[in-house]
Amino acid sequence: MLELDKISKSFGAVRALRDVSLEVRPHEVVGLIGENGAGKSTLMRILSGSMRPDAGAILIDGRQVVLRDPKRANEYGIAMVFQEQSLLLNMSVAENIFLAQEKPFMRLGAIDRRRMIEAARACLAKVGLDVDPAMKAGELDFAARQMVELAKALALEDRTDAPLTILFDEPTSILEAKDVAMLFERMRALKSRASFIFVSHRLEEVLEISDRVYVMKDGEVVAERLAAGVSAPDLHAMMVGREVKGEYYREARQSPPRADVVLEARGLSVAGAFRDVSFALRRGEVLGVAGVIGSGREELTRTLFGFLPQTSGTLLIDGRETVLKTPTQAVAAGIGYIPRERRIEGLVTDISIAANVTLARLDLAMRHGFIDHKREKSIAEYWINRLRIKTPSAAQLCRNLSGGNQQKVVLARWMAARSHILILDHPTRGLDVGAKEEVYDLIRDLSAAGAAIVLTSDTLEETIGLCHTILVMRDGAVTARFDAPARAKPKQVALLEHMV
Amino acid sequence: MAGAAAQQVSFGGLADRLRPYTPLFLLVFLIAGVNAAEPGFATLTTLSVVLSDASILFILAAGLTFVIMLGGIDLSVQAAASFASMIVAELLPRVDYAAFPATVLVGLAFGLASGFVHVKLRIPSFIATLAAAGVMTGLSLLMEDGRTVSLLDQGREESAWIAGAWLFGVPNVIVIAALVGAGGMLAQRYTRFGRYSAAIGAGEPAAIAAGIPVDRYKILAFGVSGAFAALAGVVLAARLSSGSPDLASQLLLPAIAAVIVGGTAITGGVGSIGRTVVGALIVSIVRIGMTFVGVDIFAQQIVFGAALIFAVFVTIDRSKIGVLK
Structure with a gap:
């Protein structure tokens, strides 16, 4: 023993x-x-x-x-x-x-x-x-x-x-x-x-x-x-040390998407990964992509942020045809990415919160071509307050933050950059329950403010709870599409049927 | 930056808190030590000699600092400096003062080229810059069949000002180094290049995922390294009144040492131009101080090697580095 x-x-x-x-x-x-x-x-x-x-x-x-x-x-x-x-x-x-x-x-x-x-x-x-x-x-x-x-x-x-x-x-x-x-x-x-x-x-x-x-x-x-x-x-x-609130996924806050399509895929394919994926993502919509490992959904999210350019098919951002060859292009087109590997791809952990917040759009903190540290600090402090990031100051290194607060810094970066399309790649992975709930709230805030969101998640429950629309993928192809309006959510088994 | 350092304090122990300043303590300790052994050391004349020596080393190492911060290495700085001394010697009679910017541009071009090879062809910077060093040394040798070119010939007196002094007898070399240092520090704090260098060095995948054109900034860092190495070559040529294919050949290790001893991590991420200033001073004081107190010229290398290891041992927090390669 x-x-x-x-x-x-x-x-x-x-x-x-x-x-x-x-x-x-x-x-x-x-x-x-x-x-x-x-x-x-x-x-x-x-x-x-x-x-x-x-x-x-x-x-x-x-x-x-x-x-x-x-x-x-x-x-x-x-x-x-x-x-x-x-x-x-x-x-x-x-x-x-x-x-x-x-x-x-x-x-x-x-x-x-x-x-x-x-x-x-x-x-x-x-x-x-x-x-x-x-x-x-x-x-x-x-x-x-x-x-x-x-x-x-x-x-x-x-x-x-x-x-x-x-x-x-x-x-x-x-x-x-x-x-x-x-x-x-x-x-x-x-x-x-x-x-x-x-x-x-x-x-x-x-x-x-x-x-x-x-x-x-x-x-x-x-x-x-x-x-x-x-x-x-x-x-x-x-x-x-407390009860889980009934409204775990904030369904009551799920508002219907707007009419305008911001991100559209037509027959999008990457050879060897996924094929013929089509969807039209509207402002304020949360689109979930469900599927097991090998279904192609991970590659799809990477394609939408320029890591893995499509080999055929069309991608339209705000109605303009685009091939995203690098993340730099994706950011310039107004896309933000919350990666699953928070400490590796999400944050530079050994630089300050402020520097991480402005990393994607440093120009917002610049004046006459040079970094204006006062302006940068005020941008960072605004987001620290707005997202309730727990830190003594904006100059704090990200390494010292908890997982949930680190994730908020990544979100703050894209909110500060005013990205209107967000790719959330397992955004709650490794977070504790309290931090997850805060991320759910933020996703609802973003959606209400008109951001278009593509989400993949570790659990089906989360995908169903958060999304307006769900694409199910299997072996590189879309096998089903579900509407998931508040209070009329599809069942997990219904999705599972198309996943395996 | 000051804020970031101050914040770190609340989390680290005393050792963490003092670590960034250890090179500075070491510097003061060295000056005091040499001066105690040989009281004539801390005079204006000797310090001016030390500063001039450190200045060249610093200019050579300034651009290299960015490369090392990004996690790479540039083994071609001494070759670039020697090459530059040849070019400036050849160009001065032909184009007068335009020889200076032209030479620095050649350094920039070679630096960008080795950066391109490293980044786009995905060849380790160790190899890419070693190869670039070979190419530049070869070109230097070909230019005059391996001979030294004197700057004292007709038409080359334009370089005299570099070796001279401008105000209050401060050698112009020191003024140039001060300008380079100030420019580098400002670049680090106020420009995209400085910010992105720190970010890429500390977390390249995150920098890529934030949309930073990482390749471009890496290539640029090698270009900056090449340009400053060429500038160091010009200054060195002016001081020695000649260009030579092996003018700076003994300076590669001292230059790398200046960066590392100053506290920039060879693994990338942590570092600054300011640290390299301190590092260059330490290296120069060790080199000149030893001659001053009468250490045998052959034994100096031993002391130098030991000092390098000691400095890295006390300055870099190796506990944060999981595996040393």
């Missing part, structure tokens, strides 16, 4: 964890939930050995241990399956599974490849993944890579006598529904061999797979429940 006893950890003045105690019993799946910043990631880092607690004890079968580094954590039977996936894509599956554990395969100073591959095959069999271990990890899809990571974690079995605990950090966030089902099936089968800690934002999934659930809030464990005895809304209320 793995026990944490009163673990605390501070970063400067911020207490990330405060007297956190929890236990993981043999053959158990423990769910760990909490809003962003509740301390889940810090806790996982401590457990995986990549960070040391300031105070408190970690006990394995009643004996206190020090998880000095990830290797030591492994020796104590704790392995982490990373959210961002840690496989080396240029190496084979077998090499990945036994990375830094090649010793048993050494013969006369060289690695016995054949034996390693055989051992890898046995590991893969444990997770029920039927791929050639000699294959490069990069050739596998995301779901298979995750299984390889799981196999890698299970390979620990042969190296330690300690009970195995596998940490899963948001394993389902990039998986499709069927892959999630498969992962859960494997986890259940593997409970005889290991215990799991399952961290996720998706409460339904947490409830489905877990035996017990710990709820964290502001660095503390605020509740521990048997999964059988609680509902997702209950958990949610404990997590945020």
Whole structure:
């Protein structure tokens, strides 16, 4: 049994964890939930050995241990399956599974490849993944890579006598529904061999797979429940410390679109990605694009912002025919883009909020050809107030903001640039519930102000809740189109039918 | 910028807070150290020598600073400077004062060309500029069969003013460097080029997604580097009264050192022209100060290498860099 006893950890003045105690019993799946910043990631880092607690004890079968580094954590039977996936894509599956554990395969100073591959095959069999271990990890899809990571974690079995605990950090966030089902099936089968800690934002999934659930809030464990005895809304209320409002997606604020079309696609195609996509997006309209990975919807959003120019078909912006070859052209045409990778594509995290707000339209902060810092500051402060960005000042580096506030800075950039078309690429990914709701409000504000919005989202529920119109894509083609007016929203199953 | 630095304070510890100023402390410490060992050091005459030396190094490194901030490297600055010394020596008798801007434009053109090769042909800047250095060195050698061209010949006296002094005996080299420094700092704070350089260096994908024409600004940075390197070559030629294919060949490492020691991260993102001013002064003081206190000329390289590592060790927050390459 793995026990944490009163673990605390501070970063400067911020207490990330405060007297956190929890236990993981043999053959158990423990769910760990909490809003962003509740301390889940810090806790996982401590457990995986990549960070040391300031105070408190970690006990394995009643004996206190020090998880000095990830290797030591492994020796104590704790392995982490990373959210961002840690496989080396240029190496084979077998090499990945036994990375830094090649010793048993050494013969006369060289690695016995054949034996390693055989051992890898046995590991893969444990997770029920039927791929050639000699294959490069990069050739596998995301779901298979995750299984390889799981196999890698299970390979620990042969190296330690300690009970195995596998940490899963948001394993389902990039998986499709069927892959999630498969992962859960494997986890259940593997409970005889290991215990799991399952961290996720998706409460339904947490409830489905877990035996017990710990709820964290502001660095503390605020509740521990048997999964059988609680509902997702209950958990949610404990997590945020308040009830979810009934009007989650602000449907009451959904106003009908205006008449004028600002973005129109006619038979838009990108060879190898999607084909023959047509739509007419009006001012004030939110157009959702639903589809699984590989449906072409991700590429479609990239095309609409100039990352991936169309190979055939027509794109009209404000009635003018255009081929967007670069994002620079897209911005000049009045398009804004909220990427899913907030810290990579969304923001330059090491420059100020003000500089990020004016990044797309620096000319607004310029006078006589030079940057006017006063003007820039006042623009930034206007948006900080208007979007209620929590920061001591406009000069603050974006790195220091929370996820929700960072997303607001990205939105502020395009609002400041007066972009009349917005491409929202998974705009609420990784945000906690409170921050999500603020983004929903902003989307309604933008729509009411006449912005035309194309939205893709991680959940169908969100797409249906937010959008006026929904395109469903499958295998690169549009398979259905739904109207989704307020109070007459289509059902998820209706969309799903056309997705898979 | 000052505001940004001040805000960082509330989040970082003491080390973070002091880090941007460590090069400055190091500079003061070095002056005090050399002066303690050899009390004649901190006089106007010696400082003027140090400043003149630092000025050339700074001009050479000024444009390079932008390239490094963007995450690239320009290994052709010394070749560009030598090439420029040859060109200005050849042009002066023919076109008089127009030789100066013409030479700087040639530097700009070569810089833009290597930037273009790097960005558009997607060749690492390390290789693109190394190749450009080879081309420029080759051209310099071809011009006069590898010979040095004296500026003291007839018709080349137009360059004399550069080596002279203008007001209160301040060498004009220092005045030129001050103008370059002021221009660079203003460019950094008040122009698109300065802002975009910082943004691209700190987060290129985000800069692209904000619609910044990243390729164009990267190429421009290499052009600026080439132009300033050529300017440094002109100044150097005037001071030494000659153009030569290997005039600046010993200056590549000191120039890179000036940028890095000043606190601009070799990984890009963090940096400024102001830091390079301090860096150039540090490098010059180490070089001249050692001669002053009598360190053997051969041993100086050892001290120099150690000082470089020490400076980078104390100035750059390596904890934010995950993997060093």
